[in-house]
Amino acid sequence: MKNEKKNIVLVEDNLALGESIHDVLVFSGFNLKWLKNGYEAFVYLSDNVPDVIISDLMMPVMGGDELFLKIRKNNKFNAVPFIIITANMDDETKFKQLENGVNDYIMKPFKTRELLLKIKNILNLKAQIEKKNSPDPFSKVTIKLSEKDxxxxxxxxxxxxxxxxxxxxxxxxxxxxxxxxxxxxxxxxxxxxxxxxxxxxxxxxxxxxxxxxxxxxxxxxxxxxxxxxxxxxxxxxxxxxxxxxxxxxxxxx
Missing domain, CATH: 1.10.10.60 (Homeodomain-like)
Structure with a gap:
């Protein structure tokens, strides 16, 4: 996990919260793709398979629960951890999400460490299950400098x-x-x-x-x-x- 950046898809319609989560995860060493609703994420995921998906539960157009059920119809997402974030989740809703196969959930407001630790733990578990035998090579990225950037x-x-x-x-x-x-x-x-x-x-x-x-x-x-x-x-x-x-x-x- 330390040798390469893991790819995370964040699905969050709240712009302020989404921006904050985006920056925290990027600063913590992840590659992040931030999408504003479940439909945008579904379209993006048709051509991309990330290491983790983090999605708000309640969103316009398509919520996180519907997104989860749609992508899990495709076998390529069977091993992709899916974390739900939500402000309101009663026991019935929580049990329903877990029964559907959602790997974890986080209640708003949450602390940064909780999110980072859950991502770390779920990625470590995924790595153990996949039993990767060959370590990924170290890569050094040189930042190319120009006046524009x-x-x-x-x-x-x-x-x-x-x-x-x-x-x-x-x-x-x-x-x-x-x-x-x-x-x-x-x-x-x-x-x-x-x-x-x-x-x-x-x-x-x-x-x-x-x-x-x-x-x-x-x-x-x-x-x-x-x-x-x-x-x-x-x-x-x-x-x-x-x-x-x-x-x-x-x-x-």
């Missing part, structure tokens, strides 16, 4: 290293440009110095984690690669305008 390239590097300390030396070496050129380019495009850009990129990710239900402040520090809780809290207040503790309280009332 300069900021995208930086964001890609930051996302891949979100839990670690990243500085201008690391970025410049990854982008194959000098530190002075990197600083000039980022200032020109964002009106920020590179340190500020990195810090705010990490803080934006923390905000998405909080939106998804995360309240553990030390977990936020660890997931965003800050040196300490005190530095994270100070940076957060300066960036957002309120203390970390107050922001978490206001978000999860």
């Amino acid at each position: 300069f900021v995208v390239s930086i964001n890609t590097i930051l996302a891949k290293n979100i839990k670690h300390k990243i500085d201008i030396d690391h970025l410049s070496s990854q982008l194959y440009i000098s530190k002075s050129t990197l600083d000039k380019k980022i200032r020109k495009r964002t009106n920020k110095n590179i340190s500020q850009y990195i810090r705010e990129f990490k803080l934006d990710y923390a905000l998405k984690l909080i939106y998804l239900g995360e309240r553990n402040m030390q977990f936020l520090v660890d997931e965003t690669g800050f040196n300490s809780l005190s530095y994270f809290s100070t940076s957060f207040k300066k960036y957002v305008g309120v203390t970390l503790r107050d922001y978490i309280k206001s978000t999860h009332k």
